[in-house]
Amino acid sequence: xxxxxxxxxxxxxxxxxxxxxxxxxxxxxxxxxxxxxxxxxxxxxxxxxxxxxxxxxxxxxxxxxxxxxxxxxxxxxxxxxxxxxxxxxxxxxxxxxxxxxxxxxxxxxxxxxxxxxxxxxxxxxxxxxxxxxxxxxxxxxxxxxxxxxxxxxxxxxxxxxxxxxxxxxxxxxxxxxxxxxxxxxxxxxxxxxxxxxxxxxxxxxxxxxxxxxxxxxxxxxxxxxxxxxxxxxxxxxxxxxxxxxxxxxxxxxxxxxxxxxxxxxxxxxxxxxxxxxxxxxxxxxxxxxxxxxxxxxxxxxxxxxxxxxxxxxxxxxxxxxxxxxxxxxxxxxxxxxxxxxxxxxxxxxxxxxx
Amino acid sequence: xxxxxxxxxxxxxxxxxxxxxxxxxxxxxxxxxxxxxxxxxxxxxxxxxxxxxxxxxxxxxxxxxxxxxxxxxxxxxxxxxxxxxxxxxxxxxxxxxxxxxxxxxxxxxxxxxxxxxxxxxxxxxxxxxxxxxxxxxxxxxxxxxxxxxxxxxxxxxxxxxxxxxxxxxxxxxxxxxxxxxxxxxxxxxxxxxxxxxxxxxxxxxxxxxxxxxxxxxxxxxxxxxxxxxxxxxxxxxxxxxxxxxxxxxxxxxxxxxxxxxxxxxxxxxxxxxxxxxxxxxxxxxxxxxxxxxxxxxxxxxxxxxxxxxxxxxxxxxxxxxxxxxxxxxxxxxxxxxxxxxxxxxxxxxxxxxxxxxxxxxxxxxxxxxxxxxxxxxxxx
Ligand SMILES: Nc1ncnc2c1ncn2[C@@H]1O[C@H](COP(=O)(O)OP(=O)(O)OP(=O)(O)O)[C@@H](O)[C@H]1O
Ligand SMILES: Nc1ncnc2c1ncn2[C@@H]1O[C@H](COP(=O)(O)OP(=O)(O)OP(=O)(O)O)[C@@H](O)[C@H]1O
Ligand code: SF4
Ligand SMILES: [Mg+2]
Ligand SMILES: [Mg+2]
Numbered sequence: 001x002x003x004x005x006x007x008x009x010x011x012x013x014x015x016x017x018x019x020x021x022x023x024x025x026x027x028x029x030x031x032x033x034x035x036x037x038x039x040x041x042x043x044x045x046x047x048x049x050x051x052x053x054x055x056x057x058x059x060x061x062x063x064x065x066x067x068x069x070x071x072x073x074x075x076x077x078x079x080x081x082x083x084x085x086x087x088x089x090x091x092x093x094x095x096x097x098x099x100x101x102x103x104x105x106x107x108x109x110x111x112x113x114x115x116x117x118x119x120x121x122x123x124x125x126x127x128x129x130x131x132x133x134x135x136x137x138x139x140x141x142x143x144x145x146x147x148x149x150x151x152x153x154x155x156x157x158x159x160x161x162x163x164x165x166x167x168x169x170x171x172x173x174x175x176x177x178x179x180x181x182x183x184x185x186x187x188x189x190x191x192x193x194x195x196x197x198x199x200x201x202x203x204x205x206x207x208x209x210x211x212x213x214x215x216x217x218x219x220x221x222x223x224x225x226x227x228x229x230x231x232x233x234x235x236x237x238x239x240x241x242x243x244x245x246x247x248x249x250x251x252x253x254x255x256x257x258x259x260x261x262x263x264x265x266x267x268x269x270x271x272x273x274x275x276x277x278x279x280x281x282x283x284x285x286x287x288x289x290x291x292x293x294x295x296x297x298x299x300x301x302x303x304x305x306x307x308x309x310x311x312x313x314x315x316x317x318x319x320x321x322x323x324x325x326x327x328x329x330x331x332x333x334x335x336x337x338x339x340x341x342x343x344x345x346x347x348x349x350x351x352x353x354x
Numbered sequence: 355x356x357x358x359x360x361x362x363x364x365x366x367x368x369x370x371x372x373x374x375x376x377x378x379x380x381x382x383x384x385x386x387x388x389x390x391x392x393x394x395x396x397x398x399x400x401x402x403x404x405x406x407x408x409x410x411x412x413x414x415x416x417x418x419x420x421x422x423x424x425x426x427x428x429x430x431x432x433x434x435x436x437x438x439x440x441x442x443x444x445x446x447x448x449x450x451x452x453x454x455x456x457x458x459x460x461x462x463x464x465x466x467x468x469x470x471x472x473x474x475x476x477x478x479x480x481x482x483x484x485x486x487x488x489x490x491x492x493x494x495x496x497x498x499x500x501x502x503x504x505x506x507x508x509x510x511x512x513x514x515x516x517x518x519x520x521x522x523x524x525x526x527x528x529x530x531x532x533x534x535x536x537x538x539x540x541x542x543x544x545x546x547x548x549x550x551x552x553x554x555x556x557x558x559x560x561x562x563x564x565x566x567x568x569x570x571x572x573x574x575x576x577x578x579x580x581x582x583x584x585x586x587x588x589x590x591x592x593x594x595x596x597x598x599x600x601x602x603x604x605x606x607x608x609x610x611x612x613x614x615x616x617x618x619x620x621x622x623x624x625x626x627x628x629x630x631x632x633x634x635x636x637x638x639x640x641x642x643x644x645x646x647x648x649x650x651x652x653x654x655x656x657x658x659x660x661x662x663x664x665x666x667x668x669x670x671x672x673x674x675x676x677x678x679x680x681x682x683x684x685x686x687x688x689x690x691x692x693x694x695x696x697x698x699x700x701x702x703x704x705x706x707x708x709x710x711x712x713x714x715x716x717x718x719x720x721x722x723x724x725x726x727x728x729x730x731x732x733x734x
Contacts, residue, residue, distance in 0.1 A: 061583040161674070175675040176448075205447040206610065207672045210654035214671065232584060235613070235656035259661040276588035278617035280640070280652065281659045281730045286595075287617065289588035293553045309585075 019053035023110075023193045023226045024073070029086035029096075031068050031077070037298045039083075042068040044250045045328075046086075050194055050226040055217075057237040057258060058230045059273075060247035061294050066230045069247075070196050074113060075103035091193060109139050112187030114180070116199035121183055122171040128182050129155065129167025136189045154185040158215060177208035184215065191223060198230040213240050234277055238262050246270045249295055249305040252328055255336040266344045267337045268312045304340065315347050316340040395440040395620050396635075400474075401604050402436040402459070402492075402572055407468035407478075409454050415680060427679050428454040430628035431468070433706075436572065441598065441605035443619030443636070445612065445651065447676050450625040452608045456574045459606065460494050461485055472572070490520050493565035497577035499557035503549040509535070509560055510545040516567040534563040539593060555586035559593065566597065576608045591618060612655040616640060624648045627679055627687040630706055634716020640730050642714055644723040646670075647688050652729040668728040686721065694722045 031043040043065040050056050058066045071077060073088055073095065088095040091110055093102065115121055123131055132154055133147035140147070148167070155163035158181040171179055180200060187195060197216065201209035217240055220227050229241060237244055241258040246267065254267040265271040272290035292309040295301055301308050303322045313321040320326075320340045328338045333345065341347055410425040429451040436442045444452050457463040459470055461477060470478045477488050496502040503512060513531045517523050523530035532542035538559040540552075549557055558578065565573060578594065579587040595618065597603060609615050615622060616636060623633040624647065632645035643649045653670040660666075672691045677683055683690050689699040698721055706719040714725065 061585060177675050206612070206654045206656075207447065207650055208675060209656070210671055211673075213656070233656065234584070235658045238658045238661045239656045262658060262661045263663075273584055274658070276584050277658060278588075278591070278611075278613035279658055280612040280616055280655045281657050281664060283616065287588040287592055289592055290585040291589070293555060293586060294583070 019224060021052045022049045023052055023091055024050040025089045026069070027087040029069065029072065029088060030084070031072055032083040034081045035298065040297045041250050041300065042297055043072070046252055048245050048252070048255065050228050052193065052226050053220065053224050054242040055220065055227040055229055055240055056243045056245060057241035058228060058245045058247060059232060059234060059237055061232060063294060063297065064247040065250040066247055067198055070198055070228060070230055073196065074107050074111060075100070108135060109190050110192050111194045111196060112192040114183050114187055114195065114197040114200045116202050122179060122186070124171055127168055127170055128174065132186050132189050135186055139190050150189065154189050155182065158182070158185045159211070177204055177211065180204065180212055181215065184219070188219060188223065192225060194226045194228065196228045196230070199232070201236065202231070202233070216240070234262065234273060235279070249300060250297055251305065251338060253306065253338045256334065260335065264345065265348060266331060266335050267339050268310050268348065269306050271348050312341060312347060395437050398437040398439050400435050401438050401472065403469070403471040404459065405433045405469040405471070407432050407455070407458060407470065408466045409458055409463065410466045413680065424680050427628045427682055429458065432625070432630045434623050434630065434633060436604050436606055439602050439604055440621060441607050441619045443615040443622040444606060444608045444625060445610065445615055445622060446625035449676065449679065451628045452625060453576055456494065456576045456606065456608060460492055460574055461489070490568040491571045493568065493570035493573055495561055495565050495573060495575040495578045497580055499554050499561055499581060502561055503557060505549055508546050508548055512560065513563055513567050516564060520568050522568060534567055537566065537597070538563040555582055555589055558582060558590050562593065562597070566601070570603070572604045572606070574606045577610070579614060580609065580611070594618070612652065624651065627676055627682050629687055629719065631688065631719045632716055633706070634714070638714045638716045642725045642727050643729060644709065644712060644714070644716065644718045644725055645720045646692050646694055649726050649729055667730065668726065670729070686719070696721070
């Protein structure tokens with residue numbers, strides 16, 4: 001919210017339901033891949049909800065399971081090598097174990113996906129306008145001309161100059177920022193209830209990133225859809241998200257309102273991440289890096305997966321951090337964390353002011 | 355405003371001690387060090403002077419049915435100085451010429467024209483043989499910790515090669531290699547391992563050790579932490595900061611992350627389409643930027659402090675993308691995206707100069723500069 005205006009979630013004129021309705025409910029989701037080294041536990045016991053008119057940010061380091069959890073929504077994993085358990089309900093339909101046909105239907109009507117690399121979703125050999133028009137016709141019985149008009153409208157809506165001319169071009173004739181806009185236009189042409197954006201601005205310059213984030217915020221206001229934003233960039237989360245889910249080694253470790261979590265983290269990992277990021281508006285004397293590196297998902301550490309890197313184990317009686325996996329629990333302040341610390345808020349805030 | 359220099363001075367001494375303590379030969383070391391040294395870089399001797407540096411790449415361009423010969427004006431008349439112990443940050447959008455600049459200074463690329471003086475010696479036109487001793491003093495750290503190391507060489511070989519090339523540490527090469535690993539916080543026992551056996555952050559440490567092997571004075575770091583995870587990025591930044599102190603290194607530091615630049619650099623040059631549009635001390639650039647492009651960059655940079663009750667910043671959003679460097683706009687290259695552009699901006703190229711009236715130190719290339727203090731919400 002760089003402007004300080006329009007707190008997302010307020011004053012939404014929605015077309016698809018009312019603001020706050022749950023569109024997507026993920027419950028106890030686990031995703032495991034077979035690999036040469038052994039099973040990869042990419043996602044374990046993950047639960048979250050996406051609500052209309054709200055943006056949920058899923059953050060974590062590379063390999064923490066952010067993309068896998070969202071790809072699972074779209075059924076994009078090879079079923080032979082993947083074991084999925086738990087439940088994903090999209091708009092009332094169960095997706096785990098659903099037929100390919102059900103998935104295909106939902107994929108193009110209820111969910112839109114925007115990836116880091118728009119090249120991977122825009123077909124290189126078809127004109128951009130044509131691709132958007134075809135996506136529209138898959139769900140609407142209209143003539144090609146009507147669909148084309150709709151495609152041009154969508155390109156205009158996402159801020160592409162000369163939309164009629166641009167519609168007739170191929171993806172490679174677009175700049176990176178324009179391709180990302182076209183991708184969003186393609187995603188939104190059928191008014192999806194859920195937009196999943198996986199690192200949508202990571203490859204873009206800051207000035208273009210700001211345009212795209214603004215666009216996603218505006219469109220969300222206009223269409224009232226739910227947005228899941230997957231990113232490793234906490235500053236982006238601070239600017240656009242309502243809710244946040246922090247993942248570490250395939251599991252949720254902290255969940256809550258974005259502005260609360262980012263201003264006062266309750267999990268040692270979230271705290272470590274926040275202290276690792278240098279800010280453009282503040283000069284800190286030193287960055288307090290988290291030591292070590294994230295674990296392999298094939299050989300997860302015992303107990304709390306974060307324990308080899310955590311500085312707070314001594315605050316937990318016994319060796320629980322090493323021996324016992326903490327449950328995701330709800331704190332009195334409403335925050336959810338996966339950590340044995342009894343009073344994390346106190347322990348961590350003492351640390352900050354040290 | 356930023357921290358006062360005195361406050362920084364005080365904090366530095368003990369933190370540097372910490373840093374040395376923290377230097378244990380473990381797999382991963384956490385560096386705790388203060389980067390803002392009590393350095394008076396403004397008056398330090400000049401180490402690198404770049405003057406009117408130009409690089410045009412000849413390209414063929416398809417226009418309609420014909421093929422035209424044209425040139426990419428990747429770097430188009432830029433000048434700057436890096437002093438002993440200074441870290442100069444280079445920022446700007448993708449394609450503005452940052453990497454080309456670094457490749458010119460390390461002479462991986464030949465300049466079209468201009469001078470690159472290292473301790474007064476112009477290396478722009480030097481032949482490979484004359485360059486050799488200077489190559490030792492100017493080393494590069496790359497963005498990609500995966501492709502910049504030869505996967506078939508052990509770490510020991512990777513670090514030994516530059517020693518052999520420059521005839522350094524004769525007779526004690528192995529010991530020196532181990533020292534280097536220790537210096538960057540890697541376990542010296544791992545000397546016989548291959549790059550694939552290290553994580554991304556550790557590989558970046560190997561790249562840093564390789565650069566340091568030949569005892570350089572100036573490090574050209576092209577996005578050295580961009581490919582790393584946040585937690586690892588902080589480790590590598592702290593390592594670079596510690597090395598900078600211990601070895602009194604100078605840096606040309608390229609990054610797109612304005613938080614990273616603010617943390618590491620003393621001074622900043624902002625590039626747009628092959629030109630420097632604003633250059634000055636970090637304090638002035640962040641708290642009182644004058645060029646519209648610098649202002650737009652700062653305003654667009656996402657900032658984590660927005661959730662911590664800092665006052666809202668002024669919001670500037672540029673339209674579109676930068677134009678092609680093959681056919682840059684006449685006059686001021688930024689004018690096609692600038693909200694202040696007037697006729698003169700298309701006709702006359704604004705020189706990079708000091709604006710006395712602002713009372714600030716930075717140089718700006720703009721016909722209508724204006725100090726804005728509202729773009730970065732300072733946390734005090
Ligand atoms: N098809 C697959 N087969 C085996 N392992 C996989 C597969 N897809 C993903 N993984 C593994 O699952 C883990 C989680 O991957 P995921 O792509 O979700 O990470 P991420 O959090 O999105 O990271 P990034 O920030 O790098 O995109 C990784 O260790 C990855 O190597
Ligand atoms: N060998 C080359 N031949 C032709 N054009 C080139 C060559 N190398 C670079 N360019 C062009 O020069 C311009 C500047 O490129 P450069 O790599 O220096 O940008 P950059 O600022 O480092 O961008 P990024 O942030 O994306 O790394 C770009 O338009 C690029 O396409
Ligand atoms: S459970 Fe223990 S090791 Fe894990 S984050 Fe909490 S304190 Fe640290
Ligand atoms: Mg991913
Ligand atoms: Mg570059």
